[in-house]
Amino acid sequence: MFDYDSELARYQERLWGALDIRPGDHVLDVGCGTGLTTRDAARAASSGSALGIDVSGPMLARARRQAQAEVLHNVDFVQGDAQEHAFPPEHFTWAISRFGTMFFSDPVVAFANIGRGLRPGARFVQLVWQAADRQEWHTAIRAALSGGPASLMPAPADDAFALADPDDVAGVLTAAGFTAVDVVDVREPVRYGPDAERARAAVLQLRMAKDRVSGLDAASAERALDRLSVTLDAHGSDDGVWFDSRAWLVSARRS
Incomplete structure (x- = not known):
């Protein structure tokens, strides 16, 4: 399983720096993966609660094991799609997401559904990727696997960049019933491993790499x-x- 927590450690710090979770808060973590952000939120909301939702069963299994190991009793995880999951109405005082909101089939519907689970005035703070051509991890790895400059390759149809346009993000959130939308440019490096050998093993767990290599003959793949x-x-x-x-x-x- 790819270690997104290690890859996104610098962004984890930036997300946490934008939050002010208090002991009595109730936090919803959208696209929680293996639950690092959810567990951090549970520790901050010590007399409240944190709920993580994700579509991946294996990631949630790891999240639950880690929460148990850390003896966190105010955290829970649910497998489901936040676009349609029935959250308790007006329950959460925060919604957060670390790159977990770009994959909805209908972002307006999804964010409106998340909003129904939030109390009036509650904040929703999320990190989303900017455009693919601003991601060195994306362009450099694609160029290496394809054997040519990324600028000469077909544009990727990748949901990871579905919220790359800040005006679109603001429009979607406004249409979903949110106000005071603020979009801030954040630039941090991402880490794929302690050395090139282990970074290669990590990269080959990613869809963009697996799909490219699987379509090659043996010599081309090598x-x-x-x-x-x-x-x-x-x-x-x-x-x-x-x-x-x-x-x-x-x-x-x-x-």
């Missing part, structure tokens, strides 16, 4: 993987393999 190793090695440093990236930190209030 050349692609060699190019990937060279690229990862070039991005190595004393504390790991890093690529530049950019995101939007989006905050809004439930009306």
